[in-house]
Amino acid sequence: MPNILSLKLLDSFQLHSRKTKLKQQYLANRPSTNGYNQQDAGFSLIELIVVLLLVGILAAIAAPGWAAFVNRQRINKVNDAVFAALQEAQREAKTKKLNYSVSFQRNSTTQNIEVAIYRADAAIGTWTWKPLAADVGANSDKFLLGGNLSGENIANTTINSPVSYPLSTSAKITFDYMGVLTLPNNFGTVPAGTEPPGLKIVVAVPSSANFTLPSSVKRCVIVKTLLGSMLAAKDDKCS
Template identity: 40%
Template sequence: MATNYKIANRRIKLLQGYSKRYIDQNAGFTLIEMISVALIIGILSAIAAPGWLGFVNRQRLNKASDGLLSAVRQAQTEAKNKKLSYSVSFRVNSSTNVPEYIVYQGIPPTTITTTTTPSSNTTSSSGWNPLGDSLELNARQVFIYTNLSSLTAYNTTTASDIVTTAKGEGTITFDYLGALANKADNSVINEPLKVMVAIPQATGDAAGDLKRCVIIEGLIGGMRTEKDASCK
């Protein structure tokens, strides 16, 4: 009887020993396992990152485009409601590299600086707003491009197509009816006015492939939007 007890006790100790060794061997991850997991995570991240970045850029550009269209409509609405001429100017701030806009009564003055509001009654505050307002764009995330000649020469184009090789600026002015006002020399507008937002290329100021634009055409100031290759 004592012999059977000793044999049983020895078997229990052997089983306990095997169990302890098994637990010790599987208590953690080996270096090879950790390296393999890290490689898999890295590969998946490399695959997903471009798609996620493209999604973020498209969302950002869509919001900037909404801000662009809203600014133009605001100027036209103010002109209709108040029965006065109103203008909206666009530029890329030379210091922050962030696109900006401003809506104001009347036509632009002969000189517009970074420290004065472009209206006949200039003030000490700039009055410029970042495009999209709450979008909080950072430098070089979105640029403005146009076919307009300058901030001061309102409703005047330099070409029929948008200049996509350099940052743009310009002013669109509506008359008291909400229609596009005649140019400073009283001549009628004969080409559509185009303002575009785009993700710039990695270097330089040229526009990338992601584009959104607002086109104002006809004397009544009709607006339409286009995207990517249709922005020209």
């Protein structure tokens, strides 16, 4: 016969089993305390639609600001390339003790903005044109090339020498063997008592209304003095 201890253990095990089964049944059938059962967990179609609408609205708000930021970064890099080209021409002139010129143009076939650095006495057909800031796509769809030059080292003679687009391919800047601007030169006409505008090479983001006209976003390099000193400027300083 089973002893008393064995019977007690058996009764205890059976009681525990019944309690466990009742508890499982209660948990499975009890009302949800947070508004839905485990089987209903997830997002409803309406919730997903609302989230997608909110994402779309936020993207529409952020997109113009992001596009403006990208344009500013690109145009800064193009202007850096203009500055570097002018400095290279000046450096070549001083290093080789020869007159060196730099010219900019928009290629009518590829639409790329290009630069050429060459000996001032080189024939036009021997110039080597290279894309300017090719890594950011410096072409007429993204940037306009302008300037206030009417000839070699000559700013146009209108008051304050306004910038025109596109830049004339006959306009170039030439440095002599000391890195000084060659003669004749003209830094522009201004009313008495004000500073001449200098020789300007300008890149601008096209206007959204008319791609042949510049927007207010501009960058430029200005050759300010006979000694060939340069500075970078932006926006209204480039007009």
